[in-house]
Amino acid sequence: MDLSDNTIERICKIFGYLHALEKKGVDFVSSKDLAKMVGATEYTIRKDISFLGGPGYTRKGYEVRSFKKELGQRFQLTEKRKACIIGLGRLGTALLDYENFQEDGFEIVAGFDCNVNKIERIRTSIDVFAVSRLAEIVDARNIELGIIAVPAESAQEIADQLAAAGVKGILNFSPVKISVPEGIVHVDMDFTNALRFIAARFVMMKK
Amino acid sequence: MDLSDNTIERICKIFGYLHALEKKGVDFVSSKDLAKMVGATEYTIRKDISFLGGPGYTRKGYEVRSFKKELGQRFQLTEKRKACIIGLGRLGTALLDYENFQEDGFEIVAGFDCNVNKIERIRTSIDVFAVSRLAEIVDARNIELGIIAVPAESAQEIADQLAAAGVKGILNFSPVKISVPEGIVHVDMDFTNALRFIAARFVMMKK
C-alpha cells in the first residue's frame, strides 16, 4: 500500500497532536477532533487511518496512548533521529537551539559553516565544524538528516555533499529548489514563497 | 475562474524563478525548464499558465521579462507588502533580518515581543514594540501580513489579535495549527512536522 504525501503529512500532524494530548492527560480523541486540529474533514482522517489498517477503537474515538504508540512504531517516529545544520547564519544558529526539535524526536548533533572564524565565535552547546568535514562527521555520528540554511548560491552544492555523505533526508530552508538523487527525501521550505503565496491567495480571493 | 492552491503555489515559485532569471539576463524560458525548477511536469506548468489566459509566446518559450511583469500585476506581487513579526526569540530575530524578504517584495516594518526587557536589548534597524501595541501599530503602519514566531502556547492568541488588528495574511511558524476567521489567508510552517514527514517518508519508501 502506497500512502500519498498528503496522507503522510496528515498522519505526521496527527502524531504531533497525539503527543500533545498525551501530555495533557487526554485519553480518547475522535476523528472529528483530529480533523479540526490538522485542518481536514473527519472522512479524510478516518480514511487515512484506515490505510494503516485502523486500530479499531470505537465509541469514544481513538485511544490516545496506544494510537500514538502504533503510529510511532509504524513510522519509526519514536526513535531519536540525528540531524545536522549547514550554514550558521542567523537562521542556522536559531535552528541549532530550536527547542521543539529536541522535544519531539530529533537531535541536532552538529553544525557546519564554511566561515572558520565564525565557527570559533559561536556560543552553543552543539559541536560546530568547518563544512569541509561534513562527510566525515555525518559518517562518524550516524547523521540521518541534513538541514540546509546556507544562502541560495551554495544550497545545491551542500545538498550534493549531504547526499554523497549518505544522509537519508534533507530539509532545505534556502530559497531555491534543490534536486537530490532518487532515494533521498527532501522538503523545500521557502519563507519568501510562503509569503508570496499568502499575498497571491488573498488577491485571488477578492475576485 | 478559481485557481487551486497547488496552482497558485506553483505560480508563486515560477514568479520567483523568473525574478532570478531576469537578474541573470536570460530572455526566454520554456515550460520544460520551469517544470524542472518548480518540481512539476511541463504539462502541469502549461496548464497552470493557461488558466491565466496564457500570454501566447511561442517557439522559444515564454519571454521572461514580460511574463514576470504579467504575473506581478495579476497577483500584485510587485508592490511592496508590509509585514510584522511577533515573538522575538531566536527565530523571530533571525527572521527580522532575513534578507530574502526584503529582496523580494516584502518589508518587515515592525517586531513585537511581550518581554519588555528583551525589546530594549535587541539590536536591529527595525522598530520593536511591546505586543500590547500590536493593533495600534498594525493600523498606523498599514501592515498586511503577520509572522508568528511565538511559542505554541500563545500562537492562537496572537493569531486572534492579528486578525482583530486587520492583517490580511498570517505566516505561522509555531508548531500548532492556528485557526483564523474566514477571509484571512494563513499558512502553517511547522519545522518539526517537516522533519517528521521526511522521516516517515523514507520509512515508507523501504516498504
Added chain:
DNA sequence: TCGTGTGAACTCTTTCACAGCG
C-alpha cells in the same frame, strides 16, 4: 446513540494527444 471502517460516487488535478504557430 455515537463514532469508526470502508466501498462507491464524486470532484479535483494531472497527464496525454494533438492542433497551431513561428
Added chain:
DNA sequence: CGCTGTGAAAGAGTTCACACGA
C-alpha cells in the same frame, strides 16, 4: 522542427452513505 494552448482521458484524493460495534 520546437514549443505553446487546450480539450479529452486518466488518475488521485476527498466526500458520502451506510453497516457495524460498544
